[in-house]
Amino acid sequence: MSEMIQKLRAAQNLTDSELKTLLETDVYDEELRLAADAVRREHYGTDVYIRGLIEFTNYCKNDCYYCGIRRSNRCAERYRLTKEEILECCEEGYALGFRTFVLQGGEDPYYTDERICDIVSAIRGRYPDCAITLSIGEKSHDSYKSYFEAGANRYLLRHETANAEHYSRLHPSELTFENRRKCLFDLKEIGYQVGAGFMVGSPFQTTEHLIADLRFLQELSPDMIGIGPFLSHKDTPFSDYPNGELKLVLRLLGILRLMHPQVLLPATTALGTMHPQGRELGLRTGANVVMPNLSPKSVREKYMLYDNKISTGEESAQSVRNLSAQVQAAGYRVVTARGDAKSYRKS
Ligand code: SAH
Numbered sequence: 001m002s003e004m005i006q007k008l009r010a011a012q013n014l015t016d017s018e019l020k021t022l023l024e025t026d027v028y029d030e031e032l033r034l035a036a037d038a039v040r041r042e043h044y045g046t047d048v049y050i051r052g053l054i055e056f057t058n059y060c061k062n063d064c065y066y067c068g069i070r071r072s073n074r075c076a077e078r079y080r081l082t083k084e085e086i087l088e089c090c091e092e093g094y095a096l097g098f099r100t101f102v103l104q105g106g107e108d109p110y111y112t113d114e115r116i117c118d119i120v121s122a123i124r125g126r127y128p129d130c131a132i133t134l135s136i137g138e139k140s141h142d143s144y145k146s147y148f149e150a151g152a153n154r155y156l157l158r159h160e161t162a163n164a165e166h167y168s169r170l171h172p173s174e175l176t177f178e179n180r181r182k183c184l185f186d187l188k189e190i191g192y193q194v195g196a197g198f199m200v201g202s203p204f205q206t207t208e209h210l211i212a213d214l215r216f217l218q219e220l221s222p223d224m225i226g227i228g229p230f231l232s233h234k235d236t237p238f239s240d241y242p243n244g245e246l247k248l249v250l251r252l253l254g255i256l257r258l259m260h261p262q263v264l265l266p267a268t269t270a271l272g273t274m275h276p277q278g279r280e281l282g283l284r285t286g287a288n289v290v291m292p293n294l295s296p297k298s299v300r301e302k303y304m305l306y307d308n309k310i311s312t313g314e315e316s317a318q319s320v321r322n323l324s325a326q327v328q329a330a331g332y333r334v335v336t337a338r339g340d341a342k343s344y345r346k347s
Pocket of ligand 1: 067105106158160232305
């Protein structure tokens with residue numbers, strides 16, 4: 001094995017200039033993959049955790065330039081799920097073996113803190129053995145705390161990019177990296193298991209930005225790291241920008257597995273969208289989580305963050321079966337445990 005990959009595996013770190021080399025060449029890719037797979041097997045065997053994703057609203061008050069459900073997209077047909085509909089998704093998911101429910105949505109003011117807490121505590125009351133994950137964007141410390149007290153235990157909030165100037169080229173001025181960062185540290189302090197992450201190949205991204213992302217993740221030390229390619233959406237300001245590259249996403253998954261041996265690393269929907277075997281390739285390069293869609297079929301194609309998003313035409317049960325088959329074909333096994341990060345201290 002090359003000294004570079006040996007060092008990354010042993011020290012879980014490299015210098016900036018070594019990272020730059022590693023990120024900009026494909027010569028290490030195969031040994032990086034092998035090392036990442038070896039490390040994931042050391043900690044997780046062949047286990048792949050599943051998270052049931054419930055996309056409960058596509059209304060959004062934000063206007064992120066990359067995102068298909070941004071408020072300025074007049075073509076997006078908007079929807080909201082009722083509490084009862086969300087509970088039905090959970091019921092179906094529980095029967096299918098899910099023990100984590102992820103409630104994701106746009107930043108929709110209809111769902112006041114009171115409504116979110118009401119939904120969370122209803123799920124908590126019915127499924128005391130399950131993890132409840134929220135992914136509803138930037139909120140105040142007090143709001144995050146109230147959701148936690150209502151029974152939520154995990155929160156996904158990608159940092160998107162750790163370079164403030166790059167952040168400002170992906171978002172309108174009311175959104176700042178500084179606040180994103182504060183939100184992530186607030187969530188940790190409250191006691192959530194936290195997921196951060198970034199898009200690979202977003203417009204204007206450089207190798208230096210990616211190194212900043214890796215450094216930020218070392219500082220935050222999240223329980224989960226979600227990365228996937230940037231994929232353009234036709235009705236956004238970034239419609240003409242090229243999609244992220246598969247090779248670079250896989251390279252980053254490998255690096256992240258070696259830097260964070262115990263982290264939860266999803267093979268994301270965006271990765272599955274960019275290549276028919278994208279998720280299998282991700283799993284073979286250190287990823288250990290998949291997040292099948294539990295949203296009702298009728299709203300699937302309305303939660304369109306980017307063009308051609310997969311699994312929009314399937315029933316939940318079908319999308320779970322397909323994904324389990326893909327996981328098996330890659331040489332791994334879906335498990336129905338809650339799947340808290342191994343290093344983790346509390347739920
Ligand atoms: N409103 C929530 C959920 C956003 S959707 C929040 O802000 O956290 C979840 C993730 O999808 C985003 O964090 C972003 O990284 C990703 N995403 C959005 N648009 C995308 C695109 N065009 N290509 C790839 N990923 C995208």
